[in-house]
Amino acid sequence: MRITIRDKCSTNASSLFIQSTYRISRHFAMLFSNSTFATFPLDFGFDRPTVRMLSQPQHHSNEHMNHRALSVLVFCILAFPMAFKFTFTREHTPNDRPLLDSSIYISGFFRPIVSIFNTVYFVLSPKTILLYCTIAHGKPTPSRMDLVNETVHLVQGKEYINRLWRHSFGSRALSLHVYLFKHWFAMPQKIIDKYLADDSGSGPKPHPLSSVETQNRTDRLSHSVFKDVLSGSDTASLCQRYVLRLCKALDQSDISMSWTSQPDLVDFVRGALTLANTEALWGTHLTETSDFCGDLTEFFQDTRKYTYQLPRWLIPKAFARRDRLLSDLHRWQSFATGVDGHVAPWEDSKYNDGKWGSKRLRKWQADFLEMDDADAAGLASVHLTFAWAVNVSLGPAAFWAVQEIFRDPTLLERVRSRLPRAQSAADVTSLLSQAQTREEICADPLLQSIYTEILRLRVCAFVVRRFPHDSVDLHGWRVPRDQICLVSTHIAHMHGDEWNTDGGKEPLNRFWANRFLVLKTDTDTKLAPPATSKLCPEDPWKFSLRGLEGVWIPFGGGPRACPGRHLAKHHMLVTMAAMVMLFDIDIAASDRPLRASHANHGLGTLLPVGKVPFSIRRRV
Ligand code: HEM
Known part of the structure; x- marks a missing residue:
């Protein structure tokens, strides 16, 4: 795998990432330190309402220092995998497009660690991590994100998205849908199992490799x-x-x-x-x-x-x-x-x-x-x-x-x-x-x-x-x-x-x-x-x-x-x-x-x- 230092990363994405990481670290530090009366966003987003919280009075200088040290520590921990990714990324040009399934930014020992951080970011601030992963040189581009138990291929960029739409007949949207069926809409497990088992696609004809019976083609239905x-x-x-x-x-x-x-x-x-x-x-x-x-x-x-x-x-x-x-x-x-x-x-x-x-x-x-x-x-x-x-x-x-x-x-x-x-x-x-x-x-x-x-x-x-x-x-x-x-x-x-x-x-x-x-x-x-x-x-x-x-x-x-x-x-x-x-x-x-x-x-x-x-x- 060729590794190169990315010369120009999107300033927009990286500054957003740094801001977001800073806010998350501050949030954690606040949670764990003994603070009184500060204002900070509840969900780490940039457009969230703020709430009045306990914050520290100016004269508590030791607490203030502890809080700052904790913020810096959390920031460093959170920033580590993204900084790694920020620094080492595969070089690609239109004539030398890597296959997505081999575009492992970080392999071996670091990969599981990065996937944990990616998952935390994806849950806490999906806007930031998606922006960070998919904007290169100011333009949306495909990328890949390892989460703890899934690998997600982020498809961005006009020609890639159009291509994805064209292939969509043989696809299903399951993982997200099934999660929502189960946890939001209280669907009985036996019906969820039917949705899970259906690999026939949504087209009029079932996929040739699928053996699902016609009446059980839930996706089509x-x-x-x-x-x-x-x-x-x-x-x-x-x-x-x-x-x-x-x-x-x-x-x-x-x-x-x-x-x-x-x-x-x-x-x-x-x-x-x-x-x-x-x-x-x-x-x-x-x-x-x-x-x-x-x-x-x-x-x-x-x-x-x-x-x-x-x-x-x-x-x-x-x-x-x-x-x-x-x-x-x-x-x-x-x-x-x-x-x-x-x-x-x-x-x-x-x-x-x-x-x-x-x-x-x-x-x-x-x-x-x-x-x-x-x-x-x-x-x-x-x-x-x-x-x-x-x-x-x-x-x-x-x-x-x-x-x-x-x-x-x-x-x-x-x-x-x-x-x-x-x-x-x-x-x-x-x-x-x-x-x-x-x-x-x-x-x-x-x-x-x-x-x-x-x-x-x-x-x-x-x-x-x-x-x-x-x-x-x-x-x-x-x-x-x-x-x-x-x-x-x-x-x-x-x-x-x-x-x-x-x-x-x-x-x-x-x-x-x-x-x-x-x-x-x-x-x-x-x-x-x-x-x-x-x-x-x-x-x-x-x-x-x-x-x-x-x-x-x-x-x-x-x-x-x-x-x-x-x-x-x-x-x-x-x-x-x-x-x-x-x-x-x-x-x-x-x-x-x-x-x-x-x-x-x-x-x-x-x-x-x-x-x-x-x-x-x-x-x-
Ligand atoms: C501003 C309005 C709306 C937006 C932005 C929106 C957006 C979407 C998107 C992004 C999807 C997923 C499509 C895909 O996987 O490619 C979807 C699915 C769907 N939408 Fe909408 N939608 C809107 C309004 C409506 C309305 C008014 C209806 C019906 C009256 C509707 C019915 C549905 C249904 C039934 C699905 C699920 C389709 C399937 O899974 O096969 N939507 N919508």
């Missing part, structure tokens, strides 16, 4: 229903139901023509949106007989506690909430499957999808119950997984879009100029219920650019693939069979020179509504309108994602990409339009609570660190 329900023939009625429920929820909210203060814009937007999305899919029967959406929103916050596998007696409320969600779904599905003698009127002419939700979802239940060992508890758990997946990213993403629009009066004016005029709330509902109006909204260049920019900036998802039968060649980087490939959308979205930054004036860590607008006549996607320009319908700008395949990836990609992506776009743009048409909003929060929290790094759209108080009044 889940994936195809998601695709069927979310992008099949039900889509038009799903969208229609979504709009009606959203407008109803916003109209019922306690907002008058005079300004009123509200505690949190996230809750306001996410509440309406989660209700509308859930009712569009599962029908009002689920939400009217329980506080399903309230519990679901709380459940989003609880997932972190489940990740740490805290016992029931420590977090009884979180467990009770999950039990309630599962039993609500259980009750709903027993109606929907006709168990207990309750059968909804399923004949086409009498079917009330507003009350019972998507027909396809019900058909899928029948398929799921065909699986060996399948039962109602397993089904409820898969429904909960589905309810989480369809809602967890959408609400926060819509929130970010709404707050960006209302915080910038010029942008608000531009957005309003794109939307039809309404005289009353009923007018808004009637306009947005028309498929034609919604099509125009979804095709509007400025609105699309805002939506795309929000997902670029705020979505932070880990997209995972594992190839159970074959090793995969990614442009000369080979991932061995049955090892994890992980793509971080955050790394892809925040680095690289493919993005339009208006010549560096609009950096990637800031929202810029015009990032995806180009001149209609322009073939160079990097030419964008100036940030201040007011776009009108006759403006010569168009929306463009050209050149960004494998770079703008909030929904993953390839045959396994998020099956809800078209609905997500529709729902977000319609929500933005409804809010702008119905309300005036004044955001009272300062910049600080509006920073993104990385507490759920890797699991979808980020949330702001604090509550976002606002004032609101009706316009119509």
Whole structure:
């Protein structure tokens, strides 16, 4: 193995690493030293809220020294493996690409030690370690990270990601999914075993080396229903139901023509949106007989506690909430499957999808119950997984879009100029219920650019693939069979020179509504309108994602990409339009609570660190 001293490491990544290591060491030192009253971040991230803690008074000089010495010691221990990696790394050039499975930065004695440190970093500050491992010379690049019991191939860089998507049919995402099934969604072990045993892939035909029976192709079963329900023939009625429920929820909210203060814009937007999305899919029967959406929103916050596998007696409320969600779904599905003698009127002419939700979802239940060992508890758990997946990213993403629009009066004016005029709330509902109006909204260049920019900036998802039968060649980087490939959308979205930054004036860590607008006549996607320009319908700008395949990836990609992506776009743009048409909003929060929290790094759209108080009044 050739070892060379890396000449130019990304300053960004290394300084971030050093800062992060410093914070972690400080945290440990604080924990172990006798300190009183200091302020430090709870989770070592950079965008976390701070809490008041006990810190040391100035006059305790011995304690101060102890604390400093301890900080330095912890820093040195933590910095050791990364410093090693920082110094010795394999040299690679486009013509001499190493195989990923032989790119052992540190071999022999040091490798297990490094894997322990990598694991600690990955748990405490995944953002930092991924950035550190994958940014070389300012550009995202593939790399490999040894964790204690897994080797993770970090696939970054446009051409490698595109190649990974192309191979995705023969892949499965198991390790992460199974962990979540078990610890978050309380899936019975026998169903988890079925998911674990399925190596047939998600394609219509099972992999030739797989011997899994057709009814037990869990991956295919889940994936195809998601695709069927979310992008099949039900889509038009799903969208229609979504709009009606959203407008109803916003109209019922306690907002008058005079300004009123509200505690949190996230809750306001996410509440309406989660209700509308859930009712569009599962029908009002689920939400009217329980506080399903309230519990679901709380459940989003609880997932972190489940990740740490805290016992029931420590977090009884979180467990009770999950039990309630599962039993609500259980009750709903027993109606929907006709168990207990309750059968909804399923004949086409009498079917009330507003009350019972998507027909396809019900058909899928029948398929799921065909699986060996399948039962109602397993089904409820898969429904909960589905309810989480369809809602967890959408609400926060819509929130970010709404707050960006209302915080910038010029942008608000531009957005309003794109939307039809309404005289009353009923007018808004009637306009947005028309498929034609919604099509125009979804095709509007400025609105699309805002939506795309929000997902670029705020979505932070880990997209995972594992190839159970074959090793995969990614442009000369080979991932061995049955090892994890992980793509971080955050790394892809925040680095690289493919993005339009208006010549560096609009950096990637800031929202810029015009990032995806180009001149209609322009073939160079990097030419964008100036940030201040007011776009009108006759403006010569168009929306463009050209050149960004494998770079703008909030929904993953390839045959396994998020099956809800078209609905997500529709729902977000319609929500933005409804809010702008119905309300005036004044955001009272300062910049600080509006920073993104990385507490759920890797699991979808980020949330702001604090509550976002606002004032609101009706316009119509
Ligand atoms: C801003 C909104 C959303 C984002 C950022 C997002 C992102 C993602 C990502 C990254 C994945 C993993 C894809 C992969 O492995 O390549 C995924 C999976 C999934 N998404 Fe979304 N999603 C969003 C909204 C939605 C909506 C609105 C729905 C449904 C209405 C939905 C349904 C699903 C489902 C069912 C899966 C699992 C697919 C499978 O494992 O086969 N998502 N999403």
